[in-house]
Amino acid sequence: MSSTTKRPGLFIVLEGIDGTGKSTQAKRLGEWLAALGREAVLSREPTAGPWGRKVRESAATGRLAPEDELQYFLNDRRQHVEELIAPSLAAGKVVILDRYYFSTMAYQGARGFDPAEIRRQNEEFAPVPDLLLIMDLDVDSALERIGARGDTANEFEKRENLEHCREIFLSLKGEGFVRVIDTRGTLDEVAARVREAVGRHLV
Numbered sequence: 001m002s003s004t005t006k007r008p009g010l011f012i013v014l015e016g017i018d019g020t021g022k023s024t025q026a027k028r029l030g031e032w033l034a035a036l037g038r039e040a041v042l043s044r045e046p047t048a049g050p051w052g053r054k055v056r057e058s059a060a061t062g063r064l065a066p067e068d069e070l071q072y073f074l075n076d077r078r079q080h081v082e083e084l085i086a087p088s089l090a091a092g093k094v095v096i097l098d099r100y101y102f103s104t105m106a107y108q109g110a111r112g113f114d115p116a117e118i119r120r121q122n123e124e125f126a127p128v129p130d131l132l133l134i135m136d137l138d139v140d141s142a143l144e145r146i147g148a149r150g151d152t153a154n155e156f157e158k159r160e161n162l163e164h165c166r167e168i169f170l171s172l173k174g175e176g177f178v179r180v181i182d183t184r185g186t187l188d189e190v191a192a193r194v195r196e197a198v199g200r201h202l203v
């Protein structure tokens with residue numbers, strides 16, 4: 001389904017490197033939409049399903065072989081689309097995702113796969129969002145935030161890797177459904193930027 005195809009729901013995706021505040025802002029956006037009377041479904045990738053669990057474990061224990069890792073993310077997403085994303089959109093709900101296939105373009109792209117090819121593979125089965133918010137922050141500040149929340153950077157969060165991922169995310173800038181959100185400033189300031197971008201899509 002292309003981004004211009006009419007469907008009953010609204011599909012919003014938040015992307016960006018680790019430490020940009022995606023999860024917090026996704027949650028706040030969901031609360032705001034609920035207060036406006038919209039039924040919002042909040043979800044994330046990797047999911048809590050079997051494939052998602054395997055890749056999440058690998059962040060701590062050592063990354064999987066590149067081909068396996070890519071395949072696991074695709075399997076996880078296929079299940080997510082079938083079980084949650086597509087039915088929720090068809091039911092007219094707002095779906096808010098914390099990460100989606102743009103993360104595969106960025107992170108598995110940074111491991112050597114062609115981001116354009118990853119995108120093509122995903123768009124064969126994964127609906128294109130109505131709005132893609134790229135939560136942007138320089139890598140030093142992102143790593144500082146990861147440290148400040150008491151986490152140590154895991155295998156996915158190495159500086160050089162994040163630089164490359166950020167570059168791939170920002171390469172999407174300019175496409176009609178993409179908005180880059182500056183995540184510097186307070187949570188309230190960033191939330192206001194997110195609401196402003198989403199507000200245009202609410203009828």
Ligand code: TYD
Pocket residue numbers: 018045046056059073099100101103104105107108156157
């Ligand atoms: P993350 O959002 O950090 O999950 P959690 O907070 O539960 O650990 O996702 C874990 C990592 O997975 C993150 O560093 C990015 C990576 N990732 C990919 O490499 N490819 C993908 O397709 C997705 C969805 C995530």
